[in-house]
Amino acid sequence: MGFTDFLKRFKKPQPKKQEPSSWIKCPACGAISFYKEVQKEFNTCPKCNYHFRIDAEERIKMLIDEGSFKEYDKELEPKDPLNFVDKKSYKKRIEEGYKKTGRKSAVISGEGRINGIPIQIVVFDFKFMGGSLGSVEGEKIVRAINRAIKKEQGLLIVSASGGARMQESTFSLLQMAKTASALASLAEHRLPYISLLTDPTYGGVSASFAFLGDIIIGEPGAMIGFAGPRVIKQTIGAELPEGFQRSEFLLKHGLIDMVVNRKELKKTISDLFAYLLKLPRNTPAHREGNSTDDSSPKG
């Protein structure tokens, strides 16, 4: 299920951090914009709303109240239980991922407040081995779930992954069952889990925790599916329909609850947690971070 094959095909440009004055071309509409302007729009194209991929740190910055994030389980590292070597060794790939991201895992997990509401959050980083699900990632998710149960908080997982990590073979496959079992326990405690699907979410990630959210949100245009488009095309020997496996396609087919623009994500998610946790709007926890507007809850 490690459908990392399509990753190469769908490699998309990310705005470069180190050149804040540079221009950036939108791969969707071709418009050239100031990077600063793109960044101000939460890394979306000001012309066509194309959502650039962002890394885990940026995602946390965007969703979690400033200064409230506390990372957990940072010390967990992959072990390479099979001594896996293909064209490169797994150890080498971990090192390369470390150089790119400063981490030895495809997720950052921790606790923080979203518009004042304390939650457990797990964010995938596609830059580390295609956001693949290995033992460390599975363990971090389970521990986040356990903290949510202990502290009676909601859970948010932001997925961006090609699927299971082939270098951990069956260890990786079983993380699907492990995370799903832990989510069953969270559900028994009646604590909310919101799943945010971003570009791309596939394979063993999509076929486990990503599709088990009480509420599932997709980012506009994100590619989401079980099998990668190339595998499907090869199998059926036909062209794929326009917009196939994009968030909007999944919404139309009843597979996700909503497609939400990145700039509205924080408010949407915090509102949803407030409803699911029945937090009155006047609790200090909710009020303190929600000062930007006083619109009444929708729906």
Next chain:
Amino acid sequence: MAILPFEKRIEELKEQIEVAKLKNDQPAVETLQKELKKEIEKTFSSLTPYQKLQLARHPDRPHSLDIINLIMEEKYELHGDRHFADDKAIVAFIGRIGGKEAVVIGEERGRDTKDKIKRNFGMPHPEGYRKALRIAKMAEKFKLPVLFLIDTAGAFPGIGAEERGQSEAIARNLFELSRLKVPTIAVVIGEGGSGGALALGVVDRFAMLKYSVFSVISPEGCAAILWGDNKKVESATKALKISAEELKKLGLIDDIIDEPKEGAHRDYQTTAQNIKNYFLQKLDELSALPLEQLLQQRFEKYLNYGEFKGK
């Protein structure tokens, strides 16, 4: 019967024995039979991971329906997910195994060409996984144990499958089976392909037939992606460690069920009997546990999977 490359010498000897018998050449028969015995011993005690994969995919290997026919003395087939269709890549039966009321749910690849097409070569769609879950939930309601027979290259990758939520269907099964309130046992009888296999495999006891495989991706897919070379299937098979023996050593499966000396395809009866014995024995053990303990054991088993550094 299809003959695998490493079975060739064995087949030759068997033919020579037949000829010697026709000639009434008793000394030759005896010599050849000794040689045959040695050849079988040698071949099957030193199978490579790739040879085991070939056995797991042997065209004559018993399928779920073959096993079900041999282990259930009474049975009725159940159909459909109650929402969309009856996916024939998944078969489900209610009846008795060794006198015990039980439900059996299996992945069925189909035997002849027409049957294979009808069953989509054993690659389920979402409605197949939902059919399995519906029937497993019914078993739960009436406190019937469930036996899952796993045999699939994987969940089907197609447009309809994606439109109807292949990911959700698999994920939902993992979630629901993790706390199904009856004893559950799964046996990989041939190929256990990735999430499409695991969707029937979150259970109290997970066993594999000796020459079956269970893997996160097909060796072909892995070779293409990681080696960038379709011909590296043998290397990928070896690296992925997908045989029953390797997985048992790694602590990732509970048990190995023995096969007849020359593989399950040579003797359906013995293979089925071994599966039946395993099911009845494990059912006895699991039925003795209080429900709370059964569920807690299952939960802890899955939570413990994974190898990493750091506390």
